[in-house]
Amino acid sequence: MANETLTQRAPTLPRTQARPWTFLLLVLGLAVVYVYGWKVTQINLGELVTKAHLVRPLVRDLIRPDLMTWRPRTLAVSVPFSFTRAGAPAPVPAPPVGPRLRLSSSVASPGQPLVVRGEGFTPNRPGVLIWQDQSGASAKAKEFRTDSQGAFTADLAVPSLIGEHHHLIAEVTLEGRLLRPSTALTLVFGRLVETVFLALMGTTIAVILAVPLSFLGAKNLMARSPVGTTVYYIVRTVFNITRSIEPLIMATVFAVWVGIGPFAGVLALALHSVASLGKLYSEQIESIDPGPIEAITATGASPLQVVRYAVVPQIVPPFIAFTIYRWDINVRMSTVIGMVGGGGVGFLLIQFINLLQWQQAATAVWGITLIVAAMDYFSANVREKVV
Structure with missing residues (x-):
């Protein structure tokens, strides 16, 4: 009889089951957290019903913007x-x-x-x-x-x-x-145009500064020598610190510095966008195909020639997409920084709110909604064709 190799299944170890008291402690811990959070945030669902009459006039005015007169x-x-x-x-x-x-x-x-x-x-x-x-x-x-x-x-x-x-x-x-057209509609239209160009100028200034800085913040290009590595970490640290500061804070500082108006908003958007675009650009540079870089470096090309012929052709389409997307973000952001004196339609909106002119405020809100939707559609189409 031929020898048969008998395959025995290895004994299965019993699955470790969570102890009941561990699960109970977890449930109790979550209950304590949510009870405390409910108390701290002063949630009172009953007020949604008992105080509904207070918000009805506001909602009625918001759905009836002051457009024509x-x-x-x-x-x-x-x-x-x-x-x-x-x-x-x-x-x-x-x-x-x-x-x-x-x-x-x-x-x-x-x-x-x-x-x-x-x-x-x-x-x-x-x-x-x-x-x-x-x-x-x-x-x-x-x-x-x-x-x-x-x-x-x-x-x-x-x-x-x-x-x-x-x-x-x-x-x-x-x-x-x-x-x-009502006075509110005329004012809002002018401020919406200002908002779009405020975001455009802020984005343009940011691109001019972010493109060269992004090469200094790309590890695959800089981490080839101690000096390059040091520059890389410094640039990335500056990007991270600047991105952590809210544009609203920057707009407040610049409004005090250069005065209330769109110029303060342009500076705030530009500074924040430099850090955001610089990080996106540098990460895109780090994800490019290293083959062309190695091939051109092997020919004895200088670092600038490597960037020109191996890096730039790979990054232009995504750079354009990131830039258009950032412009879209800045249009939305400029409506907020305008509330602290950064110009644009946000500055007009906060004035209407302070004067309790809710129908006029609704005109600004609907204008913001339309311009943001249009910018989102435009940027999505451009990015779809470029990338």
Whole structure:
């Protein structure tokens, strides 16, 4: 009989079972943690029902943004005047027909009386005279009403205005109304454009600084000598420290440094984006194929030639994708840093909130939502085509 090799199964060791008291301790520990967390965070689910009436007006205003408004039709005519003759614009002759405005003198000092005569306006309509200084700021001067011939006369005293050369505007209210964009919508639109370009400029400055720093923060390029290794760790440490500081804090610092406005927001976004993009860029450099680097290095090429011919061709597409994605992030972030004086639509939003103008705030919120969605769609398409 042929020898048969009998295969015996090795004895299976009994699986160690968790002791019941260990499981109970774990459950008790989690219970203590969550009970304490519930108490610290003051969770009270009942208030969601009992205080719902407080939030209803707010929600109602937020879903009804201030977009359009009915405004009366108006007709405005302006005439220049100056405090001094030096540099004063040449007087424009009044048209022979149509609305026209004349002053008793085109040069007048603050406090001096001024007679205003208007002709050719719509008869029997109310109107208002408005001072407009050299900076564009306006102030109501006096109300008037045209007579049956469409004329009026008003006596004024010239106020103190900023600058030397100004305008006096006569605005007559006509019959009928027009549906026009609301003041809130006009302001929000301008701030949204500012927000997009604020993020664009911050991202552009960051890219200019992050690209060269990313090569210094790539271990596969720098860790070939003690000096290079030291530079690598210094750059990476700077990246990590800068990324740990919230852009909101940076915007606050720059708002104090350079003043409230979009420039402070650009600087805050640029500084934070340098660290974020630098880290992404350097990690991308570290993940490239080492073959071309070794081949070009073997030919005796200099470090700059290695970067130019072996590294750059591999990193351009992902660098573009990272940059577009960072621009998308900065658009969202700029709406937040604007709340501390960094410019953009966030600065306008916090003003509406402080004034309890919830419908106007809703206009800003919906504008932010649309611009963020558009940027997300744009960046996703670009990254899909590039990568």
